[in-house]
Amino acid sequence: MTTTFLKRSSGLEPGAPPAPAAPRSSRRRTGLLLVAPSVVLLLAVFVTSLETMVEYSFQVERSNGANVIGTLETWRSFLGNGYYWTIIRQTVLLGLITTAATAVVGYLTAYALFHIKRRGWRNIGLGVVFSPFIFSGIASVYAWQLLLSQSGFLNSMLGHLGIGPVNFLYERTGVVLALVQALLPLMVLPILSSLNQIDGTLGEAASDLGAPRWRTFVRVILPLSAPGLIAGCQLTFALTISAFTAPSLLGGGRVATLSTSVYNFVQNSEFPLASVTGLVLLVLALVSAGIFLLVQRRFAEADRGGRTFVAIRPRGIRLLGGWLTLVFLFELIPAVIVVISSFSSVSWGAWPPPGYSLHWYSNLFHQAEVWPSFWRSIEVAVAVVILAVAIGVLASIGLVRYRFRGSPFLQSAVMSPLVVPKIAFGFAAFMLLFRMNIASGLWAVTLAHTVATVPMVIVLTTAALLRTDRMLDQAAVDLGASPVQAFVKSTLPQIMPTIVVSGVLCFLVSFNEVELSIFMLNSGQQTLPVWMFNYLNDYQDPTPAALSTLMGGFALVLVLIVGLILYCSPTARGMYLNKNKKERDQVAVSA
């Protein structure tokens, strides 16, 4: 087999220690240099902003507006109040329920997508799963309200069966449903990446030895895809406990979380309490990130290096086809509701709309700020993609390939922006810049978005790097290539699809970001989502739904273009994507 040939030629056996490498001090230095940009960014933007929060947390405000500095009173009032402990428990519970539900739905979905034989159909399926990123988060939540309300779509369906109306909305159920729908792509993506990196011969070997299919799945596939599952759980848990829009708009006050509390405190100008709450959430997030990291380590193969392999051959989806149909409906319905609402004849969210009209599209094009805001959003998002991908990929390489003492701590630290409520981070950054006498604006928003998206790049790229084959790099070095050349020629092509997807993710996250930006942008600087947010607060009509529909169309075109690029990319069509027999043979020959 090709794999055997490669291993022999490089003088390495599976599970053998890595080839003699540079001295530990040199490796540590290289690792630190690679992680340095993300650490500098973290220090420059995030830590200094957090420091403002820390400072505020040691203040207390009197009712006459006077501030007392250097006191533990706010911390004591928070930690000594049972109400806030209930909120902490609710936050963790929401995180666990959502993560568990997303993991089950996400794994089955990724497994089904992986086994679709036709690449075209698989890519369409991926596009559907990713659709929540295409539509604005606010618009999706608005759609969930129309879906779950007593007179909404779901209850009208149940009404035909003589059931209901059932209170789905303004309960935890509605919040979990919306979060699972929104976060499913972040679960599916790393799992799919892990499944793509499993050596297909292992399953064949298990089958040859008489293992039934379910046992092969439990004993081989599941453990080997665990890094992706864990990465997905880490992202989902982190984003759930810091989520604001869904708990706030769909919880109706019944799902109070640390994140919604931060927002309430900021709105109420209680900045010390907002800071304490934000910091408690950060601690919670860091602890959970540490736990996930420990679990991830049990399944990682970075120390041994990954393996070169022939990927599992897709078997077709059979019964999983029905499952995928349900998931596709679940993912697409909110977007469909938004599109239909954009043609409503009335200004409020009636379902079904009593009539249809193009009025809101006409109204949209009469808004002078729409196009300038759109172009500002594009500028910011493109800059964020460039910065976040470059910084995130470098950090991932440093953390995976050059592990050094303290790297787990650094990894947790660079992940921390993911979990701080964006409204708190945005507020803290605004306060910091204001006190430093630096005018905020699009550049500040770009840096803040970069800080918020680098962790996503790191999670995705790390999961991909953990299972790449380092022996290929070492073999290249043995044959005279420099380490950089070896990386560029060997590792980079293996992780390129993940990098491209990370870039798209960063673009869409930045393009749709509101809470982080809102404090830092003034009139005439607004990005499109911020404009939409302000419009929604000022006017109550479906014009933002019309805008979301157009933005969704734009994002869809973007995703199609990237999909086309990936389709045409030889690296993406190479060994780490599923292949037909001919391609598999080509890989074997080229290897």
Added chain:
Amino acid sequence: MKNESSRRSFLAAGGAIAAGAFLAACASGNPGSASSSGSGSASASGGAKGAGKKVSITITPFAGANLAAMPTAFAQYYQEKNPNVSITLDDTVLFTKQVAGYKADPNKPLTNLAFSNSASTATGKALGMYAKLDYSRIPNTADLVPHLVEKDHCGVALGADQMGIVSNKHNYPSGLNSWSDLWSPQQRGKECYFTTPWWAIGVAASEHGGSWTNMDPGFGIWQQNAQNIRTIVTANPQFLNVLASGEAPLTSHYFGTSNAWAAAGAPLQYNAPQEGVFFDSISVNVVAASSADQIEVMYDMLNEMLTPKWNSMWADSSVEVPALTSTTLTPKLKALPQISAGSNQKFVSVDWDTVGQNLPAWTDRWNQDVVSKI
């Protein structure tokens, strides 16, 4: 607040160094620089004394509906009349952001002239963010409706909206006419609230032996009847949707907003409770840390705004009772009893100073004692 800790300064400096030339380049947009605009313009003209220098004023109007119409037209008119004055309208400097900026540096205002409701005026006054004015320098204040004169002359009123009971016509064909309906057990699961309804808590308190300085009875009543609340809403569209769809068909809100919703076709109605409505005067406040030049100009602007021409435009566009006795109502306003009755309506007495000082604490208590039990 003014004292910078050495630790923060150290980290801030470290951050600035780490960001390097990029931050330095961006810092050219410093709010303190004379060439700045937007948020910076508020303090940019701090030293704009002497001939030839423009005085820059940032106005924060309300956004939405037609509320920016009068400030926009006024700014254009005033700049044409006074070429040495430059006016920027920035509706993103909402009250929360104003307070955040004030707490970060009280001497560097984000805006100069802010449109505010009574609660924001009271809170801004309690913080010291909004200035108490010398009405003798604003002669037209003599023509203000007495009820709308802020007792410490913090800002000047342009008009007044009112808060009563808003309900869905399908669910409540004849509406509800008493504040006590809101805490009646008959309304279980029917109500929704956007911000903390401190006014309704205050009425409950006063009806059960309390007062604005003793809100305990009011909070007790609301706590007992927390299950009346179907949902807390956090955005205006959500507010409109739950009311119009009947998911939560009852609330207490502004007449002006509910009238606009009803005019757009939503099946909503406004009722003035028999115990009286809450008059909420809408004022223009001068931010205290503005420069002497800016304050001088703003006195003149306020006097100009308090002419029948501009006051009528404000009242018509915001659907409010005009603040000046000399303002003539437009036909649109005359047709609305809540407006045409002016201040000849029964209204609940409010201790705005107490409201301004206690609103954050009441909001916390509302969340902890009431919202946690819905």
